[in-house]
Amino acid sequence: xxxxxxxxxxxxxxxxxxxxxxxxxxxxxxxxxxxxxxxxxxxxxxxxxxxxxxxxxxxxxxxxxxxxxxxxxxxxxxxxxxxxxxxxxxxxxxxxxxxxxxxxxxxxxxxxxxxxxxxxxxxxxxxxxxxxxxxxxxxxxxxxxxxxxxxxxxxxxxxxxxxxxxxxxxxxxxxxxxxxxxxxxxxxxxxxxxxxxxxxxxxxxxxxxxxxxxxxxxxxxxxxxxxxxxxxxxxxxxxxxxxxxxxxxxxxxxxxxxxxxxxxxxxxxxxxxxxxxxxxxxxxxxxxxxxxxxxxxxxxxxxxxxxxxxxxxxxxxxxxxxxxxxxxxxxxxxxxxxxxxxxxxxxxxxxxxxxxxxxxxxxxxxxxxxxxxxxxxxxxxxxxxxxxxxxxxxxxxxxxxxxxxxxxxxxxxxxxxxxxxxxxxxxxxxxxxxxxxxxxxxxxxxxxxxxxxxxxxxxxxxxxxxxxxxxxxxxxxxxxxxxxxxxxxxxxxxxxxxxxxxxxxxxxxxxxxxxxxxxxxxxxxxxxxxxxxxxxxxxxxxxxxxxxxxxxxxxxxxxxxxxxxxxxxxxxxxxxxxxxxxxxxxxxxxx
Numbered sequence: 358x359x360x361x362x363x364x365x366x367x368x369x370x371x372x373x374x375x376x377x378x379x380x381x382x383x384x385x386x387x388x389x390x391x392x393x394x395x396x397x398x399x400x401x402x403x404x405x406x407x408x409x410x411x412x413x414x415x416x417x418x419x420x421x422x423x424x425x426x427x428x429x430x431x432x433x434x435x436x437x438x439x440x441x442x443x444x445x446x447x448x449x450x451x452x453x454x455x456x457x458x459x460x461x462x463x464x465x466x467x468x469x470x471x472x473x474x475x476x477x478x479x480x481x482x483x484x485x486x487x488x489x490x491x492x493x494x495x496x497x498x499x500x501x502x503x504x505x506x507x508x509x510x511x512x513x514x515x516x517x518x519x520x521x522x523x524x525x526x527x528x529x530x531x532x533x534x535x536x537x538x539x540x541x542x543x544x545x546x547x548x549x550x551x552x553x554x555x556x557x558x559x560x561x562x563x564x565x566x567x568x569x570x571x572x573x574x575x576x577x578x579x580x581x582x583x584x585x586x587x588x589x590x591x592x593x594x595x596x597x598x599x600x601x602x603x604x605x606x607x608x609x610x611x612x613x614x615x616x617x618x619x620x621x622x623x624x625x626x627x628x629x630x631x632x633x634x635x636x637x638x639x640x641x642x643x644x645x646x647x648x649x650x651x652x653x654x655x656x657x658x659x660x661x662x663x664x665x666x667x668x669x670x671x672x673x674x675x676x677x678x679x680x681x682x683x684x685x686x687x688x689x690x691x692x693x694x695x696x697x698x699x700x701x702x703x704x705x706x707x708x709x710x711x712x713x714x715x716x717x718x719x720x721x722x723x724x725x726x727x728x729x730x731x732x733x734x735x736x737x738x739x740x741x742x743x744x745x746x747x748x749x750x751x752x753x754x755x756x757x758x759x760x761x762x763x764x765x766x767x768x769x770x771x772x773x774x775x776x777x778x779x780x781x782x783x784x785x786x787x788x789x790x791x792x793x794x795x796x797x798x799x800x801x802x803x804x805x806x807x808x809x810x811x812x813x814x815x816x817x818x819x820x821x822x823x824x825x826x827x828x829x830x831x832x833x834x835x836x837x838x839x840x841x842x843x844x845x846x847x848x849x850x851x852x853x854x855x856x857x858x859x860x861x862x863x864x865x866x867x868x869x870x871x872x873x874x875x876x877x878x879x880x881x882x883x884x885x886x887x888x889x890x891x892x893x894x895x896x897x898x899x900x901x902x903x904x905x906x907x908x909x910x911x912x913x914x915x916x917x918x919x920x921x922x923x924x925x926x927x928x929x930x931x932x933x934x935x936x937x938x939x940x941x942x943x944x945x946x947x948x
Contacts, residue, residue: 384530385595386539392592393525394550396585400462400517401554403582406562407469407510407575408434418476418571419503420483420492433507438867440515441860448516448856450604454524455596457856461516462586468509469579475503477572519860522547523847526855527597544844545753552745560739605686605854612679612687615657622659624652632658634681635670642852645685648928650692654684686851689930693849693861695923696773699780700842701865701872702916706783706909707741707831708873713893713902714738714790714824720814720897721797721821722807732821740825744832752836772845773924779838780920784913786830791906793823794897801898814896849930880905 411433415426448457475481481499486492495503525543530536566574625631629647632655637644657679660666665673672678714737723732760769770778797817806815839862846858877893884901885891894900 384528384536384597386529386536389528389592389595389597390525390543392588392596393521393528394546395588396462396592397521397525397547398550398554399581399585399588400465400521401551402557402562403469403578403580403585404465404510404514404517405554405558406578406581407472409558410563410566410574413567414476414571418482419495419499420486421494433511435867435870437511437514438518438863440511441519441863442857444515444517445519445854445856445858445860446604446606448520448601449853450601450606453598453601454520454527454856455593455598457516458520458524459589461513461520462582462589463513464509465513465517466579466582466586468506468511468513469575469582471502471506471509473572473575473579475499475506476575518863519856519858522843523855523858524596526847527599541757541844542753544840544847545749547840547843549746549749552742552749556739556742556746560736599852601853605851605857608675608679608683609687609690611675612654612657612683614676615679616654616684618677619656619659619661620653622656622661624655624659628652628655628658629681632681632684633660633664633666633672633678634658635666635672637682642682642686645682645689645851645930647681648685648688650928651688654687655681658684686854689849689851690854692927692930693846696776696845696920696927697842697861697865699916699920699923700776700838700862701869702912703780703783703838704866704869705873705876706787706913707835708870713905714828717794717797717897717902718821718824720801720816721824722816722818723821737821737824737828740828741832741835744829745836748833748836749840772841772848773927775837775841776845777917777920777924779834779836779841780913780917782830782834782837784910784917786827786834787906787910787913789830790824790827791903791910793827794903794906797823798898798903814898851930876909880908 412426412430415421415429419426421429444457444461448454452460481502483493483495483499522544525547526540529539529543531540562574562577565577628649632647658681660678664678666678667673672680675683718732718737724730725732757769764770797819800819801815801817804818807818808816842862842865846861847855850858881891881893883891884893892901892905
């Protein structure tokens with residue numbers, strides 16, 4: 358692996374004949390983690406703390422209509438997730454992960470500072486509403502400054518989200534056992550810090566914003582983001598900084614174009630021996646063996662009578678002749694896409710914990726032990742995070758070592774197996790949610806109620822604590838599937854596309870959010886067409902939210918069997934067709 362490392366790695370060594378050679382990379386491993394994890398923790402605390410309560414800020418301080426505010430935030434969140442593709446492309450192709458992360462952290466800090474100023478300076482937000490008079494909306498200048506803050510946050514997230522995970526993994530030597538174990542632990546702890554950030558932001562920071570001061574509520578995330586920048590740059594001298602090797606998308610495009618041009622040519626009897634296979638020069642991307650999947654792409658490496666090879670052994674025109682290495686890198690990408698697609702469908706279940714589970718909680722009895730304290734409905738989203746917070750350290754430090762002794766495999770079980778278990782847990786969580794909602798609705802319709810919900814429906818006397826079980830199960834599902842997805846993309850895509858791999862999860866979440874919205878719209882209009890209350894009525898007592906959960910569970914079951922088929926078909930990166938290693942046999946879930 359090539360690394361642009363400064364400090365004690367900056368001096369180039371010389372060989373006996375006086376020519377410069379690449380220095381030996383010194384992986385610091387866990388010594389670099391205080392800076393990496395410190396940066397990630399404070400960055401997440403800052404960004405999530407800033408974004409968690411923006412809907413309330415836009416409607417109460419900027420006096421935007423709820424529809425306008427919701428639309429603005431949907432565009433902001435969608436753009437933020439999709440911007441990760443651009444950030445990953447820039448990191449892998451031009452700047453490298455270290456430089457991209459550094460500038461992205463500064464961009465996020467600038468965005469938070471701008472939004473904090475809109476809250477702290479009276480001239481930068483509309484005047485408070487006067488009772489009996491219509492609230493004044495924001496001026497063009499006030500709205501423009503707010504949008505500038507949003508733009509900086511989009512730029513920052515576009516660079517941070519796809520890069521911080523692979524950058525942390527870059528600090529471990531992937532060629533040693535200790536390094537591999539370090540990477541596995543780092544992925545778990547990365548997601549652990551995320552859950553802590555969500556938990557703190559969903560409680561303490563939101564409380565300060567809503568009950569104390571918006572200026573202080575935004576200033577605290579801004580200060581946390583400043584600490585994230587400080588942690589990042591303090592570790593600069595000991596980081597391993599992987600150099601970009603040019604755009605990986607150019608190589609993908611070359612393979613597709615050349616394969617199409619040579620589509621009429623016939624493949625040789627022994628492709629691995631006859632196709633164009635020049636010396637492997639990259640110190641970053643590992644040499645990949647030939648595989649017989651996607652054979653139509655192999656035609657890009659057929660040497661025809663019109664192709665020219667330069668004196669260095671490389672193709673004179675890469676748009677007319679590609680190497681086996683280039684073809685195999687494209688195959689890696691194509692193999693990952695089916696697994697990634699199942700992640701999009703999988704995340705539909707999680708979209709409900711931020712919408713209908715909150716509405717469901719509003720029609721439960723949320724009082725604790727018959728006391729006066731009532732749990733805020735939005736606070737129930739903390740329980741999946743709580744399950745993650747408890748499970749990840751337990752799994753990483755206790756369960757993995759025992760599983761490894763039992764199975765004899767690194768990590769105990771494979772990434773695909775962990776992802777499959779996560780899908781099963783999400784299906785079970787939806788079924789339990791359906792059963793609980795059916796019981797809640799029966800209580801509300803046939804037993805004494807305790808009040809009226811904001812939707813106008815009766816509040817059931819059934820305790821809201823029943824919601825904890827499916828929510829905790831969703832948290833465990835996320836620990837198995839989402840963490841494994843992150844590590845899967847990192848390991849299975851070519852090394853020069855690791856930042857792109859980091860963006861895949863966020864793109865999947867963005868698409869899943871749109872898919873969930875489409876599903877809600879279809880169910881709403883379809884069930885309403887029969888002249889009865891639709892499944893997703895404003896008053897859940899008149900609807901059938903339990904059937905909606907069952908529908909999601911059925912979709913999850915179909916998705917699970919698709920995942921099984923894709924997992925069985927999948928071939929791990931670096932395994933040739935004749936390989937008889939344990940990894941190849943581990944592809945199929947042993948359920």
